[in-house]
Amino acid sequence: MSDCEYGICPYDKSHRILLFRMPKHIIKCEKNYRGPPLQTCKYNATHRVLNMEKHLKECDYYLRSIENHAVQIALSSRIPPKLEDGHDVDTSL
Numbered sequence: 456m457s458d459c460e461y462g463i464c465p466y467d468k469s470h471r472i473l474l475f476r477m478p479k480h481i482i483k484c485e486k487n488y489r490g491p492p493l494q495t496c497k498y499n500a501t502h503r504v505l506n507m508e509k510h511l512k513e514c515d516y517y518l519r520s521i522e523n524h525a526v527q528i529a530l531s532s533r534i535p536p537k538l539e540d541g542h543d544v545d546t547s548l
Protein backbone atom coordinates (compact mmCIF):
# COMPACT_ATOMS: atom_id res chain seq x y z
CA MET A 456 0.00 0.00 0.00
CA SER A 457 1.32 3.42 -0.88
CA ASP A 458 1.32 6.42 1.41
CA CYS A 459 0.11 8.92 -1.11
CA GLU A 460 -3.59 8.48 -0.43
CA TYR A 461 -3.14 9.74 3.10
CA GLY A 462 -2.82 13.29 4.23
CA ILE A 463 -1.88 14.82 7.55
CA CYS A 464 -4.68 16.55 9.41
CA PRO A 465 -3.88 20.27 9.61
CA TYR A 466 -5.30 20.46 13.13
CA ASP A 467 -3.43 17.51 14.61
CA LYS A 468 -0.26 16.23 13.01
CA SER A 469 -0.77 12.83 14.57
CA HIS A 470 -3.92 12.25 12.50
CA ARG A 471 -3.23 10.44 9.26
CA ILE A 472 -6.42 10.57 7.21
CA LEU A 473 -7.41 9.05 3.90
CA LEU A 474 -7.60 11.96 1.48
CA PHE A 475 -11.18 11.30 0.46
CA ARG A 476 -12.20 11.43 4.12
CA MET A 477 -10.26 14.59 4.84
CA PRO A 478 -13.05 17.15 4.19
CA LYS A 479 -15.35 15.51 6.76
CA HIS A 480 -12.51 14.91 9.20
CA ILE A 481 -11.42 18.53 9.03
CA ILE A 482 -14.89 19.77 9.93
CA LYS A 483 -14.90 17.56 13.03
CA CYS A 484 -11.36 18.41 14.01
CA GLU A 485 -11.91 22.12 13.52
CA LYS A 486 -14.52 22.06 16.29
CA ASN A 487 -12.09 20.58 18.80
CA TYR A 488 -9.20 22.73 17.71
CA ARG A 489 -7.87 25.23 20.27
CA GLY A 490 -4.81 26.65 18.53
CA PRO A 491 -4.38 29.84 16.55
CA PRO A 492 -6.94 30.19 13.72
CA LEU A 493 -5.90 28.66 10.43
CA GLN A 494 -6.70 30.08 7.01
CA THR A 495 -8.42 27.97 4.38
CA CYS A 496 -6.60 27.60 1.09
CA LYS A 497 -8.69 28.93 -1.81
CA TYR A 498 -7.41 26.16 -4.02
CA ASN A 499 -8.14 23.21 -1.75
CA ALA A 500 -10.47 23.47 1.23
CA THR A 501 -8.59 20.73 3.07
CA HIS A 502 -5.49 22.93 3.21
CA ARG A 503 -5.54 24.85 6.47
CA VAL A 504 -2.48 26.94 7.20
CA LEU A 505 -1.24 29.73 9.46
CA ASN A 506 0.69 31.48 6.73
CA MET A 507 -1.13 31.50 3.41
CA GLU A 508 1.61 33.32 1.49
CA LYS A 509 4.13 30.70 2.47
CA HIS A 510 1.67 27.90 1.77
CA LEU A 511 0.95 29.09 -1.77
CA LYS A 512 4.62 28.68 -2.66
CA GLU A 513 4.29 24.98 -2.07
CA CYS A 514 0.57 24.35 -2.70
CA ASP A 515 0.22 21.87 -5.57
CA TYR A 516 -3.30 23.00 -6.34
CA TYR A 517 -2.34 26.65 -6.52
CA LEU A 518 0.75 25.95 -8.61
CA ARG A 519 -1.30 23.82 -10.97
CA SER A 520 -3.97 26.51 -11.28
CA ILE A 521 -1.45 29.19 -12.25
CA GLU A 522 0.12 26.74 -14.67
CA ASN A 523 -3.29 26.21 -16.32
CA HIS A 524 -3.80 29.94 -16.36
CA ALA A 525 -0.47 30.42 -18.12
CA VAL A 526 -1.45 27.79 -20.70
CA GLN A 527 -4.72 29.60 -21.34
CA ILE A 528 -2.94 32.90 -21.81
CA ALA A 529 -0.49 31.24 -24.20
CA LEU A 530 -3.36 29.75 -26.20
CA SER A 531 -5.41 32.93 -26.32
CA SER A 532 -2.45 35.05 -27.37
CA ARG A 533 -1.61 32.82 -30.29
CA ILE A 534 -3.58 35.17 -32.49
CA PRO A 535 -2.19 38.60 -31.66
CA PRO A 536 -4.82 41.34 -31.37
CA LYS A 537 -4.88 43.43 -34.48
CA LEU A 538 -4.24 47.08 -33.80
CA GLU A 539 -4.80 49.98 -36.17
CA ASP A 540 -1.66 52.00 -36.83
CA GLY A 541 -1.25 53.93 -33.63
CA HIS A 542 -4.38 56.04 -33.56
CA ASP A 543 -7.29 55.36 -31.23
CA VAL A 544 -5.15 53.44 -28.73
CA ASP A 545 -5.74 54.95 -25.33
CA THR A 546 -2.84 54.14 -23.03
CA SER A 547 -3.76 56.63 -20.31
CA LEU A 548 -6.21 54.26 -18.60
Ligand SMILES: [Zn+2]
Pocket residue numbers: 464465466467470480484
Ligand atom coordinates in the same frame (compact mmCIF):
# COMPACT_ATOMS: atom_id res chain seq x y z
ZN1 LIG B 1 -7.63 15.66 12.79
Ligand SMILES: [Zn+2]
Pocket residue numbers: 496497498499502510514515516517
Ligand atom coordinates in the same frame (compact mmCIF):
# COMPACT_ATOMS: atom_id res chain seq x y z
ZN1 LIG C 1 -3.33 24.89 -0.82
